[in-house]
Amino acid sequence: MDVSYEACSEAAAWLRARLREPPRVALVCGSGLGALAQELRDPQSFDYAEIPHFPRSTVQGHAGRLVVGRLGSAPCAVLQGRFHLYEGYSPAQVVFPLRTLALAGVHTLVLTNAAGSLRPGLGPGHLLVIRDHIDLAGLAGRSPLVGPNDDRFGPRFPAMTGAYDAGLRRLALSLAPPELRATPGVYVGVGGPSYETPAECRLLRTLGADAVGMSTVSEATAARHLGLRVLGLSLITNSAPGDDVDDDDAGDVTACGAGPATPTGHAEVLAAAQVGARHLRALLAALAPKLDEPGRGRTRPDAP
Numbered sequence: 427m428d429v430s431y432e433a434c435s436e437a438a439a440w441l442r443a444r445l446r447e448p449p450r451v452a453l454v455c456g457s458g459l460g461a462l463a464q465e466l467r468d469p470q471s472f473d474y475a476e477i478p479h480f481p482r483s484t485v486q487g488h489a490g491r492l493v494v495g496r497l498g499s500a501p502c503a504v505l506q507g508r509f510h511l512y513e514g515y516s517p518a519q520v521v522f523p524l525r526t527l528a529l530a531g532v533h534t535l536v537l538t539n540a541a542g543s544l545r546p547g548l549g550p551g552h553l554l555v556i557r558d559h560i561d562l563a564g565l566a567g568r569s570p571l572v573g574p575n576d577d578r579f580g581p582r583f584p585a586m587t588g589a590y591d592a593g594l595r596r597l598a599l600s601l602a603p604p605e606l607r608a609t610p611g612v613y614v615g616v617g618g619p620s621y622e623t624p625a626e627c628r629l630l631r632t633l634g635a636d637a638v639g640m641s642t643v644s645e646a647t648a649a650r651h652l653g654l655r656v657l658g659l660s661l662i663t664n665s666a667p668g669d670d671v672d673d674d675d676a677g678d679v680t681a682c683g684a685g686p687a688t689p690t691g692h693a694e695v696l697a698a699a700q701v702g703a704r705h706l707r708a709l710l711a712a713l714a715p716k717l718d719e720p721g722r723g724r725t726r727p728d729a730p
């Protein structure tokens with residue numbers, strides 16, 4: 427698969443030729459969160475298979491469809507389906523859709539995901555508003571930015587301090603429906619697709635992580651490389667095994683305080699995400715007026 431700047435530009439031009447207006451905000455739906463696209467007015471919808479160079483979704487709960495419409499007054503593109511490293515995609519393939527959307531006009535990216543809680547008191551149905559992340563694959567050399575740098579996407583060495591926009595985070599925390607018990611925290615991205623062992627969860631906790639998942643970090647890294655503003659929202663679908671869990675019977679014991687000790691399977695993750703999606707939709711509707719701002723654009727001078 428061609429993941430070059432030229433391939434992204436071709437996909438972006440294909441989209442722009444079909445859209446009533448270029449998108450300025452993009453939203454990536456996490457597992458089971460495809461219903462977030464229902465917030466869009468006047469939607470136009472495209473299967474990923476139609477869009478030049480796009481990868482194909484292989485995971486249940488990721489429809490593989492791009493829906494473009496208005497979120498409040500903001501032209502918004504919703505990716506109903508993301509790509510994960512465990513599907514066998516390279517890091518550059520994982521971030522191809524959001525690079526395409528950036529070239530099509532997007533300046534603000536909302537990343538959503540389903541995640542396991544590592545923090546006592548943070549349980550299924552709660553929302554972690556991502557303050558920072560730990561990219562285990564990236565730290566091990568599997569960043570989407572590895573390889574020759576194309577300066578048209580961004581600089582060779584982008585900063586990742588403040589990667590998640592503080593203003594958007596504060597807004598999300600203040601506007602979230604009370605049912606989500608929204609709290610800021612650190613998301614750790616792991617490779618998957620097996621869920622974590624109790625010992626791995628202990629390790630991730632000592633690293634300072636509050637929630638764990640298999641996505642988001644590559645996308646946030648590529649988005650900052652592109653100069654996009656990023657908001658990250660983790661809907662907690664399960665608790666990861668806690669310190670109190672005996673490795674022999676992790677399935678029997680309630681873990682970090684709330685909900686079943688971890689996951690059991692993707693079906694449960696999808697079911698929990700679908701329950702929380704209702705409140706997440708309310709949050710998006712409340713955030714909508716703040717996501718697009720006149721004058722805001724990609725911070726790179728040569729942005730198309």
Ligand SMILES: O=P(O)(O)O[C@H]1O[C@H](CO)[C@@H](O)[C@H]1O
Nearest residue numbers: 456457539540639640641695
């Ligand atoms: O991060 P999203 O795409 O929401 O999906 C999460 O759910 C799947 C595991 O159930 C993994 O892909 C994990 O990353």
